[in-house]
Amino acid sequence: MSVNTNPLAKLVPEGETGPFLTTRHNERIYYASFTADNVRLPDIAAHLSCINRWIGAIGPFSVAQHCVQLADHALTTFTGAFPSQLSAVLDSLRERDARESEQHTRRRFAFALLMHDVDEYITNDFPGPLKQFFPLLSEYGDYVRSVVWQKYSIDPHWYSYCKEWDRRILINEAEWGLGTRDAISPKPSEKLSHIKGLTIKIDRHAWTPQDAEQRFINMFARLQ
Numbered sequence: 001m002s003v004n005t006n007p008l009a010k011l012v013p014e015g016e017t018g019p020f021l022t023t024r025h026n027e028r029i030y031y032a033s034f035t036a037d038n039v040r041l042p043d044i045a046a047h048l049s050c051i052n053r054w055i056g057a058i059g060p061f062s063v064a065q066h067c068v069q070l071a072d073h074a075l076t077t078f079t080g081a082f083p084s085q086l087s088a089v090l091d092s093l094r095e096r097d098a099r100e101s102e103q104h105t106r107r108r109f110a111f112a113l114l115m116h117d118v119d120e121y122i123t124n125d126f127p128g129p130l131k132q133f134f135p136l137l138s139e140y141g142d143y144v145r146s147v148v149w150q151k152y153s154i155d156p157h158w159y160s161y162c163k164e165w166d167r168r169i170l171i172n173e174a175e176w177g178l179g180t181r182d183a184i185s186p187k188p189s190e191k192l193s194h195i196k197g198l199t200i201k202i203d204r205h206a207w208t209p210q211d212a213e214q215r216f217i218n219m220f221a222r223l224q
Contacts, residue, residue, distance in 0.1 A: 004142060004143045004146050005143070006032060006033070006034060006140075006143055007136060007139045007140055007143060008031050008032040008136075008140060009032050009033065011032065012032040017030045017032070017033065018030055018031060018032040018033070019031060019032075021122055023040070023043040023046075023047070023122075024042070024043055024046040024047060025040065025042055025043055025046070027040060027043060029122055031122070031140075034122070034143075034144060034147065035147060036147050036148075036150065036151040039147065039148050039151050041217065041220060042217075043121060044118060044121045044148075044216075045064060045213045045214075045216040045217045045220070046213050047120075047121040047122070048062065048063040048064035048067065048117065048118075048120065048121050048212075048216065049062050049063075049064040049065075049207075049209045049210075049212035049213035049216060050062065050209045051063045051064075051120060051121075051124060051125050052125070053066050053125065053173065054127075054173065054177065055125070055127060057177070057178065057183075058173055058174075058176075058177025058178060059177065059206060060206040061173070061177070061204075061206050062206070062207065062209065062212045063117050063120055063125055064207075064212040064213065064215070064216045065203070065206070065207045065212045065215075066117070066169070066173075067113065067114050067115070067116065067117055067216065068114065068212070068215050068216055068219050069203065070113040070114070070116075070165060070166070070169060071110040071111070071113045071114040071219050071223070072110075072219070073113075074106060074109050074110035074113050074165075075106060075107065075110045107223055108154075108155065108158070109158055109161065109162075110223055111152075111154060111220075111223040111224075112149075112154050112155070112158035112159070112161075112162050113162050113165065114216070114219055114220060114223060115145075115148060115149065115152065115154060116145075116159070116162035116163070116166060117166075118144070118145055118148045118149075119140075119141035119142070119143075119144035119145040119148070120141070122144060123137065123140065123141055123144065128185070128187075129185040132187075145159075170184060171184070176204060
């Protein structure tokens, strides 16, 4: 997996380190020089468990809970639940390892889903509509995710399918959290009426940050 160039590196004067973030476990992460050496699972789990989806609009519902529930859905549902075009990707991936079982393929996708929002552990969950005005945020998020995914050997082919599921579960969250899918700001040229929510039973009860953190770590260990 090729890691993109850090888009912030060019914004820091030569010889300087630039601003840094201090993590839950007291590690310093310099944004302009973020590498795989900075990646720590305890920080990922701790941070995502305290960051709310929808910046709190649907109540306390953490990014960690969202990711764990998507991963769990991938593990428990297979036939008919994946995007229609996924079979071609599965065939492509299996060609690389003829011994790979359907169960293992499912686990790989679940792991990608668990880590699909991993960049937010150091960037926060900025609303999608806001990101449209600040493309550098998205570019940096893509860089952070690529670094983390390479560290944990997650195939980048999974990302487009993760985003499809992510967009579909957004429909579920809007409908049960705010009563209507019209609460979502459509992307350019997007017709929300054509997007189907996932057939998934969302645990609407918000997990505590401690519970979400532990469940994230447990799911990570389960998928390794």
